[in-house]
Amino acid sequence: MSPHHVETDCFRRQSDEFIRWLAQKPGVRINPKIKVTDLRSQGSGRGVVALSNISNGEELFAIPRNVVLSVNNSRFKNLISQSLEDLGPWLSLVVVMIYEYLLSEDSAWSAYFQVLPTSFDTLMFWSKSELSELQASAIVNRIGKQDAEDSVLELVAPIVRSNPTLFPPLERLSSYEGTDGNNALLDLAHRMGSLIMAYAFDIEDDTHDSSDEDGYVTDDEQLPKGMVPLADLLNADADRNNARLFQEEKFLVMRSINDIKAGEELLNDYGQIPRADLLRRYGYITANYAKYDVVELPLGIICEAAGLDDAKLKDQAPLQFLEDLGILDDGYSVSKPSSNQSLAEYFPVELLSLINTLTLTREQLLEYRSKNSPPDPVLRPPQAHLLLQAVQRRWLQYATSIEQDIGILGSLLHTESMQVLERSLHRKRMAIYVRIGEKEILRQLSTTLTNFISISGANSSTKRNAQSDDDERPSKVRSRTE
Numbered sequence: 001m002s003p004h005h006v007e008t009d010c011f012r013r014q015s016d017e018f019i020r021w022l023a024q025k026p027g028v029r030i031n032p033k034i035k036v037t038d039l040r041s042q043g044s045g046r047g048v049v050a051l052s053n054i055s056n057g058e059e060l061f062a063i064p065r066n067v068v069l070s071v072n073n074s075r076f077k078n079l080i081s082q083s084l085e086d087l088g089p090w091l092s093l094v095v096v097m098i099y100e101y102l103l104s105e106d107s108a109w110s111a112y113f114q115v116l117p118t119s120f121d122t123l124m125f126w127s128k129s130e131l132s133e134l135q136a137s138a139i140v141n142r143i144g145k146q147d148a149e150d151s152v153l154e155l156v157a158p159i160v161r162s163n164p165t166l167f168p169p170l171e172r173l174s175s176y177e178g179t180d181g182n183n184a185l186l187d188l189a190h191r192m193g194s195l196i197m198a199y200a201f202d203i204e205d206d207t208h209d210s211s212d213e214d215g216y217v218t219d220d221e222q223l224p225k226g227m228v229p230l231a232d233l234l235n236a237d238a239d240r241n242n243a244r245l246f247q248e249e250k251f252l253v254m255r256s257i258n259d260i261k262a263g264e265e266l267l268n269d270y271g272q273i274p275r276a277d278l279l280r281r282y283g284y285i286t287a288n289y290a291k292y293d294v295v296e297l298p299l300g301i302i303c304e305a306a307g308l309d310d311a312k313l314k315d316q317a318p319l320q321f322l323e324d325l326g327i328l329d330d331g332y333s334v335s336k337p338s339s340n341q342s343l344a345e346y347f348p349v350e351l352l353s354l355i356n357t358l359t360l361t362r363e364q365l366l367e368y369r370s371k372n373s374p375p376d377p378v379l380r381p382p383q384a385h386l387l388l389q390a391v392q393r394r395w396l397q398y399a400t401s402i403e404q405d406i407g408i409l410g411s412l413l414h415t416e417s418m419q420v421l422e423r424s425l426h427r428k429r430m431a432i433y434v435r436i437g438e439k440e441i442l443r444q445l446s447t448t449l450t451n452f453i454s455i456s457g458a459n460s461s462t463k464r465n466a467q468s469d470d471d472e473r474p475s476k477v478r479s480r481t482e
């Protein structure tokens, strides 16, 4: 058998064992019309497909609450003196998952760990040079790797080190002390943290009826998180979702929310996520998410465009004013403009308030300060001009043009003879799509603002001409009557 076949065989065997393990748990129901399948050839790992037609509202599977891998369900909380609650939903589940993972075959979830990935394409795992392909995307500053590692060392490491019998050292390690121990622990924590980020659900308590709500992660930082076997094998593709998890009293139930044809993939809803953020959280992108792309206009660039001294930005009177009102941000996300929006609707209200404040005279600013309210978020030529300057400066932060990016993508496709791209090339390609998306928004904003300014200029000069015609008319009239 070729290495490829051995690999495929092992992958399939793990999927089958996982389903066998899950199906024999008391209370679990799995609709025979669905199947876990190998979608690696299309770059999406495992997924779930319909074997025959499924009607809207059909139950796809039901997982009893006690089968969820969570802080509440793991024995770990009974084995330590310390409460895990102080760690918050993320880190407490990280600790519990490390514990369960190290239990290996003895864990109640060992068959589940077999189908969870051990490597990721999320931005946390990209090298510096891979990240540089995202160019000026604001996402690079939001990966938070250092913060994550600081919290692991401060809050998780002491628990692990003070309970050596519960956390046996990994192979070739004598303990979780010292540099090697630290690194091993950080690796484990990153792995579990990334699984939680891309796989976990926020688990509402059993009194909460979520039947009217969105089923996937709500990003509520307070709700406990849980790994829901099988529910997290559903992939997602923007608004192509056809299934949703309903949190009922005793079960978490996945149901179809559309008719699904035999052979179609079951897709969950990860949310309306810009591609940059999708890469950060899930490590993949598809073209269907392009409509949710955003570009960030950082405060610094807007102030630079307004001619404010960068040195102590927040000490500047206009910014201080907005800060006092609680509406100053470090940056503003601008979404992809759509044709049914007016120009002002392209921009968040807080950004328009900033731009309007920056275009006030000193006297006007004092006046607004005395009223304790920001200027109206309108967009007239002076504000459009300032925004255009900011957009153009932002554009210059990206090292290549859209056309160059398209050329690079083309050359990557030539080197891509194999079905699945080599990992680094795959990441590069995704990064290029993300930066193109952001540049396209900047280009669209730039064109629209330029048109608006020139039309307003033409209108005001037409008005001026009309005005001067009006001014002249009386004299002509006068001249006739004279």
Ligand SMILES: C[S@@+](CC[C@H](N)C(=O)[O-])C[C@H]1O[C@@H](n2cnc3c(N)ncnc32)[C@H](O)[C@@H]1O
Pocket: 043, 044, 045, 046, 047, 115, 116, 117, 198, 199, 232, 233, 234, 235, 236, 237, 281, 282, 283, 284, 285, 286
């Ligand atoms: C909740 S899991 C879904 C199961 C996953 N495919 C697996 O093999 O374990 C989320 C992960 O699946 C992958 N994924 C989900 N939807 C995808 C899609 N449309 N295309 C490619 N990968 C996708 C991403 O790696 C993401 O982080």
